[in-house]
Amino acid sequence: MKAFPKINLHIHSTYSDGTNSIREIIDKSIKLGLDYICITDHFTNSWKADIIPSLDTKEKIEDYLYEISEIQQELINNRQKLTLLKGIEVDITSSYDYITKMVSPKDFDIILFEYLQNNEGIGFIKNILLSWEKRLNLQKDDCLFGLAHFDPSYFEYSSLEILMNFLKKYNIFFEFNSTYPQFYSQRYKRFFTELRANQILVSIGCDSHSSSNLDNFEEPLEMIQFYGLELNFGRFIDLLKLIKM
DSSP: OOOOOOEEEEEOOTTTTOSSOHHHHHHHHHHHTOSEEEEEEEEOOSGGGGTSOOOOSHHHHHHHHHHHHHHHHHHHHTTOSOEEEEEEEEETTSOHHHHHHHOOGGGOSEEEEEOOOSHHHHHHHHHHHHHHHHHHOOOTTSOEEEETTOOGGGGSSSSHHHHHHHHHHTTEEEEEETTOGGGGSGGGHHHHHHHHHTTOOEEEEOOBSSGGGTTOOHHHHHHHHHTTOHHHHHHHHHHHHHOOO
16 A cells, blocks of 8 residues: 555544643654644534533634644744644534634634534535635635544435535545544445545544544555545645645
8 A cells, every 4th residue: 555644633632622732642643653633623512512622712712723833833943744733623513603703714724524414414514615715715725624523324325426516516525533433334335436436535533532542543544445545545645735834
């Protein structure tokens, strides 16, 4: 298999429900020899907000982005091979106004949408993206959008074509998430065949809530190879390389 960079683009810190600070995550990632990581702390005002901490105020989001920016510059100054990206995981069961007013994709490198389960969810995300495009003059290279721990079973028997058209039009990537291996099992081979045929981007995230599983990307890499998605993954890596710090 082609030697791909070591990436984990789904990590939670103490800004939400992770157990490690961003600096602790960075130190461990350097020791593990990772190439790209993204901190993607939770953003929600749904039922989830009563259960876990999240990026729930403008001030907290500003502090979060400032700390990541500071560490990004330190990594560059120290000539570390590790690239740190700014991310956020948006719960789409949150309210539309809350998401569009609190989150600006121009502030982030990656935005993950979680809990896409039906056509209504597709419409909801479309409306968010259209709002950002109009209000912020959002360009294609301003931010990468992906689906966090997406469960293909919701679209397995209906609306698969609608889903693929949506992912393709908005260049939204599928995440191979090592915490949820059931979502890339062989029972969904048709889904992954469609990803390949439609040239949908794919990524890897470990949904790390502690530094103990920052490098659990071997199985996702194997499954990317199994489904013949190396080109899809390679195109995604090329986009990562274009992100400016």
